[in-house]
Amino acid sequence: xxxxxxxxxxxxxxxxxxxxxxxxxxxxxxxxxxxxxxxxxxxxxxxxxxxxxxxxxxxxxxxxxxxxxxxxxxxxxxxxxxxxxxxxxxxxxxxxxxxxxxxxxxxxxxxxxxxxxxxxxxxxxxxxxxxxxxxxxxxxxxxxxxxxxxxxxxxxxxxxxxxxxx
Numbered sequence: 001x002x003x004x005x006x007x008x009x010x011x012x013x014x015x016x017x018x019x020x021x022x023x024x025x026x027x028x029x030x031x032x033x034x035x036x037x038x039x040x041x042x043x044x045x046x047x048x049x050x051x052x053x054x055x056x057x058x059x060x061x062x063x064x065x066x067x068x069x070x071x072x073x074x075x076x077x078x079x080x081x082x083x084x085x086x087x088x089x090x091x092x093x094x095x096x097x098x099x100x101x102x103x104x105x106x107x108x109x110x111x112x113x114x115x116x117x118x119x120x121x122x123x124x125x126x127x128x129x130x131x132x133x134x135x136x137x138x139x140x141x142x143x144x145x146x147x148x149x150x151x152x153x154x155x156x157x158x159x160x161x162x163x164x165x166x
Contacts, residue, residue, distance in 0.1 A: 008041055008042065008043050009041075009042055009043070009070045009071065009155070009158065010042070010043050010044065010067075010068060010069040010070055010071075011037045011042040011043065011044040011069055011070065011071040011072070011073065012044060012045070012048065012064035012067070012069040012071070012072045012073075013030050013033045013034050013037070013044060013046075013047040013048070013072075013073050013074075013075065014030075014047065014048045014049075014050060014057070014060045014061065014064065014072065014073070014074045014075070015027045015029060015030035015047045015048070015049045015050070015074075015075050015076055015138070016050055016051075016052055016056070016057055016060075016074055016075065016076035016077035016086050016138070017049065017051070017052065017076045017077070017138060018051045018052045018083060020049050020076075021049050021050055021051040022051070027047060027049055028140050029075040029076065029136075029138050029139060029140050029142070029143045030046075030047025030049065030075055031046070031047060032140045032143045032144060032147075033047065033073050033075055033136070033143045033147055034046060034047055036143070036144070036147040036148070036151075037071070037073070037147065037151075040151050042071065044069075047075075048060055048063075048064070052076075052077050052083040052084065052085060052086075053083065053085050053089070054085040054086075054088040054089035054092065055089065056089065057074065057077065057085065057086050057088075057089025057090060058089040058090070058092040058093055059089075060074075060089075061074070061089065061090060061093045061133060062093055064131075065093065065126050065129050065131050069131065070130065070131055070132065070158050071131070071132050071133075071134075071150075071154050071158070072131060072132070072133045072134070073134050073136060073147065073150065074086055074090065074121075074133070074134070074135045074136065075136045075137070075138050075142070075143055076137070076138030077089075077135075077138065078119045078120050078121040078135050078136070078137050078138070079118055079119065079120070079137070080118055080120070084120070086121065086135050087120045087121060087122045087135055090122045090124070090133055090135055091122060091124075093126060093133065094122065094124030094125060094126055094133050095124070095125065095126055095127040096124055096125050096127065097122060097123065097124040098123040098124050098125065098132075098157070099123070101123035101134065101149075101150070101153065102121055102122055102123040102134075102135070104149055105119070105121060105123070105134070105136065105146050105149055105150075106119050106121070108145050108146070108149060109137060109142055109145070109146070112141060112142075112145065116137070116142070119135075119136075119137050119142075120135075121134070121135030121136060121137065122134075122135050123135070123150075125157065125161060127161075130158060130161035130162055131161075132150075132154055132157045132158060132161075134146075134150050136150075
């Protein structure tokens with residue numbers, strides 16, 4: 001995936017989980033995402049863990065944008081339970097959706113298990129900062145299959161946001 005001519009770009013991973021934020025459950029999906037991003041040549045700190053809720057997600061995404069990252073991957077909070085509000089928080093920050101990416105992630109998730117089609121995750125960009133934001137479900141399986149799909153287009157998206165040719 002990573003080409004040697006690509007410059008390292010900063011990324012951030014945000015884990016959205018009440019239980020992980022409270023220290024009741026180890027975050028496994030966030031570290032898995034960080035490992036996959038680093039293996040592809042992205043620079044990223046350890047995951048930021050926040051509790052569920054649109055306000056917490058929006059604040060964490062805004063903080064990552066302000067820190068200058070170019071790719072933000074969230075993991076968790078994309079389902080249908082009342083506390084699953086990652087898409088709602090993300091929608092407060094992104095300026096344009098990239099629905100094809102979100103649809104592709106749902107498709108590959110549903111291929112793994114039927115519940116994958118219940119993900120309400122969004123993908124979009126933040127203008128004018130030129131940041132790609134993608135919501136993934138909170139399982140390590142969803143991260144393991146989702147990150148490669150995100151990485152297959154992430155550098156192209158960022159190039160486009162910087163004015164590159166199609």
